[in-house]
Amino acid sequence: MEIGDKVKFTGCSKEQQKWGNNTDPTDKLVVGSEYTISDIEIHSWHTKITLEGIDGRFNSVCFNVV
Numbered sequence: 001m002e003i004g005d006k007v008k009f010t011g012c013s014k015e016q017q018k019w020g021n022n023t024d025p026t027d028k029l030v031v032g033s034e035y036t037i038s039d040i041e042i043h044s045w046h047t048k049i050t051l052e053g054i055d056g057r058f059n060s061v062c063f064n065v066v
Contacts, residue, residue: 001037001040001049001060001063001065002037003037003038003039003040005036005065006034006035006036006037006065007034007037007049007051007065007066008032008033008034008035008063008064009029009031009032009033009034009063010031010062010063010064011031012058012059016061016062017058017062028054028055028056029051029058034066035053035054036051036052037049037050037052038050038051039057040060041057046059046060046061047060
């Protein structure tokens with residue numbers, strides 16, 4: 001994943017959502033919809049992504065690059 005990539009939201013379990021203190025609710029997102037990555041924050045055990053036009057940071061495992 002890189003800034004500018006299009007990703008598709010695949011859904012997220014509560015555990016995936018909370019991993020790495022990602023507390024932003026995924027109810028802002030629609031399963032199957034595509035979003036554009038505007039920022040990436042890489043940590044040793046997880047990666048958080050920010051999406052254009054959406055407030056918050058989300059666990060990258062909840063997305064597939066399209």
